Amino acid sequence: MADTAQPEMAARSGGSGRPSVLTSYDPRTGEIVGNYSIAGPGELERAVSEARSAESWWSTAGFGPRKRLLLEWKRVIARRAAQLVEILREETGKPEADAAIEVMLAVENLDWAARNAGPVLSRRTLAPNWLTRNQHASVGYLPLGVVGVLGPWQNPVFTPMGSIVYAMAAGNAVVFKPHELTSGTGLWLASTWREVAPDKPVLSAVTGDDSTAAALCRSGVDKIAYAGPEAQGREVISLCAQTMTPVVVENSGKGAMIVHVDAKIDDAAEAAVFGAMANAGQNATGVQRAYVAASIYDRFLDLVADRARALRPGADRRSSYGPMILESQTEVVRRQVRDALARGGRAVVGGLDSIREPYVEPIVLTDVPEESIAITEEGIGPVLIVNKVRDLDDAVTRINDAGRGIAVSVFTRDIAEVEIYAERLRAGVVTVNTATTYASIPALPFGGVGEYGQGHSHGDLGLREFSRTLSIARNRYGEALGLSSFYRNARRLRFARTVFRFRHG
Structure with missing residues (x-):
């Protein structure tokens, strides 16, 4: 859910005393970016109703026409990418290169x-077994209906498009509520869709605060996709439970890295710093923390420190990353760093004095106790924790104990061994010799x-996440053994039992 108690977004009240307008500010300069309405329950109800009408057309159009329109939308976004990049920069303060990469990644997902969608979700025939040779069985995937998407502030194009485009490709209509800090980005995406399919709001955007997000959760949509902080994720789940609305949740926070004794240390150090600091660590x-084998720990820490010291946050094109x-x-960054230091951690690069709002300069900590909130809480900020471990077993134990089952990157030359350890990690993704x-x-x-979190985004599972399964079985000819009857033939039943024992006994 959205956090409205920050200077980046102020609410202006209407005559009723309830805020009716959100004013967005550039986090780099404090300049006004735009004013946006706060959609109430009535506006949400209309948006969902219009989406249902559009979905009845969209879901029956078939995979071919949907593919054609989605690829046309992709081309519109790609041709006007510079415009979207500029809006993204104004609302988040990202350097131009980072904003451009985010847009490109989102378009790649739209294309895929x-x-x-057709090959993954089309109906397919299932092989029968010996008891059901007379049956023709198949399974296919149908749209859910209307999907509500609640976007985050860190990557307001790439992350929500990982739900929006997969839901649309599966045949659903989408009502998108962008984070209030990035309302302009959400409205731009919806407006480009209208250029492709006028009067067909398969994708619509509603702006507002946490009350708007809550109204979308209660609106009776067929699924909610949420990305953002864990605390608000729990609130979304609670709200959706009232209407038994299923939820896909992608909580914030970063993953971990393991650097084994035989790793290419230069590559690992570069990946760790980029993973921790890119987009101001948001x-x-x-990468939130790196667990490094004792024999290479000192060398790795020196390389990380050198790379981190070379980074400079700011608003110009040469900046390494932008503001919070x-x-x-x-x-939150200040509180986590303070706790890590108070518990005995050491600051190798930066420290509490690195926090100069709206920017946070690179911070590298080491010897941070595993019970510190710098490890146990979601880490969002340009902070990297480097801790020494005995071996791979020690690293796996620490990662699993800390939770945050997102992604783990392992740097090693022993590919066969790391695949064994990967299955022991409670993480959604394990990467080898690469991080992000x-x-x-x-x-x-x-x-x-x-x-x-729960559920999936991207890939085959991302498409099926926004689909319902429909299984169909039909009788091709009379049942050979006649077992589905109260008038079973005793001889055929004895034959079936004999075959059963031969196959399974």
Whole structure:
């Protein structure tokens, strides 16, 4: 759910005393970006009703026409990508390169979902067994109806499009509520869809605050996809439970890295710093902490420190990363760093004085106790924790104990061994000798484990996440053994038992 108690977004009241307008500010300069209405229950009801009408057309159009329109939408976004990048920069403060990469990744997912929905979701025949040779069985996937998507503030194009385009490709209509800090981005996406399919609101955007998000959860949509902080994720689940609305949850926070004794240390250090610091450490696909084998720990820490010291946050094109998008998150970074230091952790690069709002300079900590909130809580900020471990077993235990079952990257030359350890990790994604690049593979599904989230995005599972299964079985000819009757033939039953014992006994 949205957090409205931050300076980046102020609410202006109408005559009733209830806020009616949101004013968005550029986090880099404090300049006004735009004013947006706060949709109430009435507006939500109309949006969902219009989406249901559009869905009745969209779901029956078939995979071919849907693919054609989605690819046309893709081309519109790609041709006007510079416009979207500029809106994204104004609302988040990201450097131009980061914003452009985010848009490109989102378009790649749109392309993949449009082209693969048919092959993945089309009806397929199932092989019968010896008892059911007379049956023809098949399974297919149908749209759910209307899907509500609640977007985050960190990656307001890439992350929600991982739900929007897969839901649309599966035949659903989508009502998208962007985070109030990035309302302009959400409205731009919906407006480009209207250029492709005028008067067919298969995708619509509603702006507002946490009350708007709550209204969408209660609106009777067929599924909610949420991405954002864990606390608000729990609230979304609670609200949706009132109407038995299923939920896909992708909580914030970053993953972990394991650096084994035989790793290419330079590559691992570069991946760790980029994973921790890119987008001011506000990527859910990033790296919160690195567990490093004792024999290479000192060398790795030196390399990480050198790379981190070279980074400079700011608003110009040469900046390594931009500001904290959500101002209240700066205090979370301060609280976590303070706790890590108070419990005996050491600051190798930066420290509490690195927090100069709206920017946080790179911070590298080491010897941080595993019970510190810098490890146990969601880490969103340009902070990297580097802790020494005895071996792979020690690293796996620490990662599993801390939870945050998102992604784990392992740097090692022993590929065979790491695949064995991967199955012991309670994580949705395990990468080998790379960290964050898995997010650029549209065919690769990923999702959380335990507290991190439920459901999947991207890939085949992302398409099926927004579909319902329809199984069909039909009789091709008379039942050979006649077992589905009260008038069973005793001889045929004895034969069936004999075959059963031969096959399974």
